[in-house]
Amino acid sequence: MEISREEFMQASWDARLELMPEELEGLEKQTKNIFEQATFLQSSALDDVEATYFPLAQKNTVREDLAAPSLPLETALSNAPGAESPYIQVPKIVE
Amino acid sequence: MDFYKHIVQKLAGEVNAKEVSPQQIGEDVARRCAAVHEKCNAFIKFDPELIEKGIKDISQKIAQNKKLPLAGVSFGLSDAICVGGTTTTCASRMLESYRPPFEASVVLKLKEWGAFPAGKTNMDEFNLGATGKNSFFGEIKNPWDTEYTAGSGAAAAVSSRAVNFALAPDGCGELRYSASYCGIPALKPTYGRVSRKGLVDVAPSLDQIGIMAPSVLDLAAILEAISGYDPEDPTSFAHEVPSYTLLLQEKENIGPFKVAVPENWAEAPYLEEGIKKAFLETLEYLKKENFQVQMVSLPNFSHSLVTAAIIRAVEAFSSLGNYDGVRFGLRVEGSHLQEMYRKSRTEGFGSNLKQFLTFGALISAGNYYGMVFQKAQKMRTLIIKELESCLQSFDLLFIPAVPFQAPLLSSNDKACLLPDPAGYYTAAANLAGLPAITIPVPAESVSGSAGVQFIGKAFDEAKLLQAGLLLEKENPPRFPNV
Numbered sequence: 375m376e377i378s379r380e381e382f383m384q385a386s387w388d389a390r391l392e393l394m395p396e397e398l399e400g401l402e403k404q405t406k407n408i409f410e411q412a413t414f415l416q417s418s419a420l421d422d423v424e425a426t427y428f429p430l431a432q433k434n435t436v437r438e439d440l441a442a443p444s445l446p447l448e449t450a451l452s453n454a455p456g457a458e459s460p461y462i463q464v465p466k467i468v469e
Numbered sequence: 470m471d472f473y474k475h476i477v478q479k480l481a482g483e484v485n486a487k488e489v490s491p492q493q494i495g496e497d498v499a500r501r502c503a504a505v506h507e508k509c510n511a512f513i514k515f516d517p518e519l520i521e522k523g524i525k526d527i528s529q530k531i532a533q534n535k536k537l538p539l540a541g542v543s544f545g546l547s548d549a550i551c552v553g554g555t556t557t558t559c560a561s562r563m564l565e566s567y568r569p570p571f572e573a574s575v576v577l578k579l580k581e582w583g584a585f586p587a588g589k590t591n592m593d594e595f596n597l598g599a600t601g602k603n604s605f606f607g608e609i610k611n612p613w614d615t616e617y618t619a620g621s622g623a624a625a626a627v628s629s630r631a632v633n634f635a636l637a638p639d640g641c642g643e644l645r646y647s648a649s650y651c652g653i654p655a656l657k658p659t660y661g662r663v664s665r666k667g668l669v670d671v672a673p674s675l676d677q678i679g680i681m682a683p684s685v686l687d688l689a690a691i692l693e694a695i696s697g698y699d700p701e702d703p704t705s706f707a708h709e710v711p712s713y714t715l716l717l718q719e720k721e722n723i724g725p726f727k728v729a730v731p732e733n734w735a736e737a738p739y740l741e742e743g744i745k746k747a748f749l750e751t752l753e754y755l756k757k758e759n760f761q762v763q764m765v766s767l768p769n770f771s772h773s774l775v776t777a778a779i780i781r782a783v784e785a786f787s788s789l790g791n792y793d794g795v796r797f798g799l800r801v802e803g804s805h806l807q808e809m810y811r812k813s814r815t816e817g818f819g820s821n822l823k824q825f826l827t828f829g830a831l832i833s834a835g836n837y838y839g840m841v842f843q844k845a846q847k848m849r850t851l852i853i854k855e856l857e858s859c860l861q862s863f864d865l866l867f868i869p870a871v872p873f874q875a876p877l878l879s880s881n882d883k884a885c886l887l888p889d890p891a892g893y894y895t896a897a898a899n900l901a902g903l904p905a906i907t908i909p910v911p912a913e914s915v916s917g918s919a920g921v922q923f924i925g926k927a928f929d930e931a932k933l934l935q936a937g938l939l940l941e942k943e944n945p946p947r948f949p950n951v
Contacts (some may be wrong), residue, residue: 377690391815404885455800456800
């Protein structure tokens with residue numbers, strides 16, 4: 375499976391990350407390595423197999439529909455890198 | 470008095486009987502934690518005030534004659550598990566000053582039972598691997614020889630007897646193989662057995678909280694304390710929790726078991742002779758103890774490491790998407806929102822994590838979703854079916870814990886994430902959500918031991934502990950001097 379440098383660049387943009395050239399090279403090598411080891415990716419024996427997304431079968435758990443206090447505003451804002459109660463500050467996005 | 474040498478039940482009994490004061494224990498734990506931190510960089514946050522606060526709470530309860538099953542028992546918490554009053558960093562610059570607004574359910578339970586946290590232990594960033602080299606807070610050294618990795622600060626702290634036990638995450642086996650690097654037992658429970666609330670996970674379908682302790686009896690006591698349904702964790706199961714400590718006391722319950730060994734177990738990359746020899750010797754010992762050992766064909770087992778790496782990368786890409794510098798974590802200012810996101814993530818995450826997340830983004834998109842990620846999910850189905858079918862005929866599966874001894878910190882040849890070769894034997898239990906225990910047995914290695922591993926049926930941790938105890942009796946644990 376060949377993956378182009380442009381595809382890696384697009385993936386790093388999708389992940390909102392900027393990789394240094396040596397990091398991109400490292401990632402290319404590791405990707406090649408993992409695809410070489412994942413021999414089952416080429417196998418047609420998997421075509422009719424159902425995918426598993428969770429290890430053990432679980433029922434949907436729904437709690438009772440009761441009102442409960444939410445996180446206090448001060449606590450919710452305490453970890454925000456920029457805040458002016460009751461808001462979280464972010465860069466201006468409208469000119 | 471050497472409180473740290475006591476098993477947790479004995480220590481708690483002495484505290485409840487007021488033969489030992491919590492203050493004495495607190496001073497002893499603080500002294501030992503400081504020493505192991507200095508030697509191994511085992512803690513991210515070693516804060517004597519955290520110990521003092523815990524001791525104060527316990528002292529008040531003991532003064533009121535309350536009987537606490539874990540009175541005065543100290544524990545280390547991997548820095549991916551939230552506790553009140555201090556930071557939870559996941560060993561990442563991104564969360565360097567993050568203070569969680571709630572405590573993990575396991576921590577609440579342990580405090581209720583009389584245990585106290587001694588500190589937040591060091592780890593690879595977001596627990597991706599256990600190289601001991603990918604923490605923003607520096608390398609984690611092995612207490613047996615500081616030239617080698619400990620894998621995790623939790624393993625270094627427990628093997629040095631700084632704390633009575635530690636809780637740490639296990640996503641592809643990090644808990645189990647770092648414990649093996651340091652020569653201590655570890656247990657990953659069945660998925661859903663122990664609440665995951667308050668664990669900062671990267672791969673929700675794989676990551677769990679596990680236990681490291683100096684002995685199997687300690688593992689049993691702690692598992693008993695932290696198991697059970699948690700309404701605040703939707704992945705938690707309402708499954709009966711037996712008294713594991715009582716089960717271990719009943720000799721007639723211990724084996725002999727029917728044990729399966731994958732016939733291709735020796736094909737692991739980087740498998741070292743010392744590990745191979747220790748495993749084969751243990752196999753002979755099990756036979757001598759009348760265990761019925763049989764080689765079985767598990768052709769998909771060898772795909773489990775790669776399968777888990779692919780699934781984990783995609784889940785991590787999704788789970789860590791909210792680390793964008795807005796509501797919490799590091800923010801690096803940018804001229805517009807997108808630039809702020811990108812700069813914050815680029816400067817907040819370490820190099821290995823960035824590559825891992827980019828790989829996750831790559832295989833989440835376009836044709837790669839079907840060609841890679843979905844195929845891995847299908848392979849996961851086959852691996853689970855294979856293990857379930859095997860465990861219908863056998864009580865336990867027996868394999869090594871990790872193919873090699875603790876690597877040298879100066880070496881990079883095994884420090885890969887895609888995939889991480891240390892997880893060759895451990896990843897399958899995560900994919901299937903099955904419980905697994907690792908036990909140190911004598912070997913030529915830096916810790917003088919190698920980890921061997923039993924995997925059991927879902928919710929059958931009792932058999933794992935029983936088999937583990939049998940091995941431990943033959944191979945009493947050894948600990949480094951700190």
